[in-house]
Each structure stands twice: as structure tokens, then as C-alpha cells.
Amino acid sequence: MMADHVLSDLQHGKAECRVVKVDRASEVHVLHDLNVTTQLRGDFATAYTEGDNTHVHATDTQKNSVYALAREHGITSPEAFLLVLAEHWAAQPWVTGTWFAAEQFTWERLAANGHSFVRSGQDTRTAWVQTYGSVDGEAFVLGGLKDLVVLKSTGSEFHGFPRDRFTTLAETDDRILATSVSATWRYGSRQARPSQEQARSTEDIDFDAAYDAVRAALLDAFATTHSLALQQTIHAMATAALDACADIDEIRIECPNKHHFLVDLAPFGLDNPGEVFFAADRPYGLISATVTRSGAEAEPRAWVGVG
Numbered sequence: 648m649m650a651d652h653v654l655s656d657l658q659h660g661k662a663e664c665r666v667v668k669v670d671r672a673s674e675v676h677v678l679h680d681l682n683v684t685t686q687l688r689g690d691f692a693t694a695y696t697e698g699d700n701t702h703v704h705a706t707d708t709q710k711n712s713v714y715a716l717a718r719e720h721g722i723t724s725p726e727a728f729l730l731v732l733a734e735h736w737a738a739q740p741w742v743t744g745t746w747f748a749a750e751q752f753t754w755e756r757l758a759a760n761g762h763s764f765v766r767s768g769q770d771t772r773t774a775w776v777q778t779y780g781s782v783d784g785e786a787f788v789l790g791g792l793k794d795l796v797v798l799k800s801t802g803s804e805f806h807g808f809p810r811d812r813f814t815t816l817a818e819t820d821d822r823i824l825a826t827s828v829s830a831t832w833r834y835g836s837r838q839a840r841p842s843q844e845q846a847r848s849t850e851d852i853d854f855d856a857a858y859d860a861v862r863a864a865l866l867d868a869f870a871t872t873h874s875l876a877l878q879q880t881i882h883a884m885a886t887a888a889l890d891a892c893a894d895i896d897e898i899r900i901e902c903p904n905k906h907h908f909l910v911d912l913a914p915f916g917l918d919n920p921g922e923v924f925f926a927a928d929r930p931y932g933l934i935s936a937t938v939t940r941s942g943a944e945a946e947p948r949a950w951v952g953v954g
């Protein structure tokens with residue numbers, strides 16, 4: 648009976664290792680505050696079928712590796728740190744693939760001295776690295792952000808949509824457009840190799856500069872696009888990001904449409920010329936798209952397991 652069943656998609660690792668690294672090279676300290684998840688793929692089947700753990704790299708060991716490699720290699724950016732983890736784990740026995748994710752929280756240094764900080768920014772930076780094969784196999788790097796909440800109080804319209812017997816939505820040429828942007832982008836494949844030789848090419852990429860350029864482009868496109876639909880704004884943000892950062896080949900954006908409904912104040916003898924809104928929290932529209940640089944190849948393996 649057992650032989651009829653097929654075991655697949657084995658992965659194990661440690662979720663949400665919170666690591667805070669303080670660079671103390673000068674009196675002006677630098678903080679990196681990450682939430683790291685590790686996952687290994689490989690020849691681990693006998694742990695599942697027989698409880699034989701001979702090949703199982705304990706999730707506790709994976710957690711320890713996060714802290715030890717932070718000390719040995721430092722943390723410059725979430726992407727670079729995940730590449731360090733990938734290089735380490737891809738070289739271990741029985742590992743045929745790896746998957747790492749990180750969130751990075753932002754701290755802003757206070758003016759008083761070099762070692763006091765305030766958490767800043769509601770949005771969170773994200774990154775993923777995954778590898779296929781052992782040391783010289785292929786690796787893919789994604790960067791991103793989530794919870795980037797933006798709103799414009801005019802410059803947004805929505806009309807021309809089909810009407811059927813269930814349609815009640817009024818057409819509008821002036822509404823609030825509000826959303827919480829989740830964006831994930833793929834760095835060009837030349838950057839991503841955990842082997843010694845290819846690791847050098849990852850040094851060519853300034854992941855922090857790329858992140859800053861993409862985030863700024865997303866915000867600028869949101870603000871400056873006169874929107875006829877959130878779909879159009881998403882497309883404008885994605886193309887602006889690709890134009891702003893040559894290091895990325897593909898970007899996925901998902902946006903909830905955070906509806907703001909004009910309140911009918913007529914029962915109170917008041918007009919409402921686009922001033923008083925009810926901010927609904929649910930249900931919300933949910934709109935997404937991927938835009939790939941012209942001529943770049945799609946890399947579905949980069950996105951496996953990335954929600």
C-alpha cells in the first residue's frame with residue numbers, strides 16, 4: 648500500500664530567525680535588523696519514510712548558521728546576506744537546493760549620538776535567494792518591499808467599465824486612490840551564483856542602491872501618473888522601476904484597492920465636494936501584474952515558494 652504513495656517537495660528549515668547585527672567599526676553604529684527564514688531541499692526522504700535523520704541538517708543548526716555567518720561575513724544588505732547563506736548551505740552534503748527569505752526593518756539614527764535609533768518607515772524591505780543544484784548550480788535573487796501605503800487625494804478616475812444587471816458602481820472622474828504596494832523584483836541572472844567565481848559578480852551589484860532606486864521610482868510613478876485605473880498605475884510603477892534600475896529584469900506588483908467612499912451628507916443638508924470619505928477596510932479590490940524587461944528571459948524558478 649505504502650508504495651503507491653509518492654513523497655515530494657521536501658523542505659525543512661528555520662522560520663523567522665530574528666537577527667540584529669550592529670556594525671561597531673566607528674562610534675556611528677550601523678544596524679541591520681532582519682527576519683530570516685531558511686529552507687533546504689535535498690536527499691532527506693528517509694527522515695520522512697523511516698525517521699532516519701542521517702541526512703537531516705537540523706533546523707536548529709540552520710538557525711545557528713544565520714547568527715554565526717552574520718558574525719563571520721557581516722550583513723551589508725539582505726540580498727547579500729542570503730547569498731552568503733546560500734553559498735554555505737549549497738556546499739553541504741545531501742543539499743540539492745536552498746531557499747532563503749528575509750524581511751528587513753528600518754531604523755533611523757537619532758541626532759543625539761551614533762548609537763540611538765528610532766524604527767522608521769511603515770514599509771518593510773524583502774528579499775529571497777534560492778539555488779538549484781549544489782555549489783555551482785543556479786541561483787536567483789529577488790528583492791522587494793511590502794506595506795508601502797500610499798494615497799492620492801485626486802488625480803484618479805475610474806469609468807468605462809462594463810455595466811450589467813449587478814453593476815451599481817458609479818463612474819467617477821475624481822476619487823481617492825489608496826493602496827498598500829507589495830512589489831518583488833528579480834535581479835538579472837548574472838548576479839546570482841553562490842560559487843566562488845560567480846559570487847564575485849554579486850559584488851558588482853549595489854543591492855541597497857538598487858532598492859532605493861526602485862522604491863523611489865515606485866513612489867514617483869504613483870504620484871505622477873494621472874490614473875484611469877489602479878491597473879494603469881501598477882503598470883506605470885512597474886515600468887518606472889525597470890527604467891530606474893538596470894540590475895532588475897522583472898517586477899511583480901500586487902495592490903489592494905483601499906476604497907474610499909464619498910459619504911452622502913445630503914440628509915444633513917450638506918454638500919460633499921470630495922472632502923469627506925468613508926475609508927472601508929474590506930472587501931477590497933486586489934490587482935496585480937508582472938512586467939518583464941523586453942528581451943529578458945522569464946525565470947519561473949526564481950519565484951518558487953514566493954507568495
Ligand SMILES: O=c1[nH]c(=O)c2[nH]c(=O)[nH]c2[nH]1
Pocket residue numbers: 805816875876877878904932
Ligand atoms: O482602479 C480600479 N480598478 C478596478 O478594476 C476596479 N473595480 C472597481 O470596482 N473599482 C476599481 N478601480
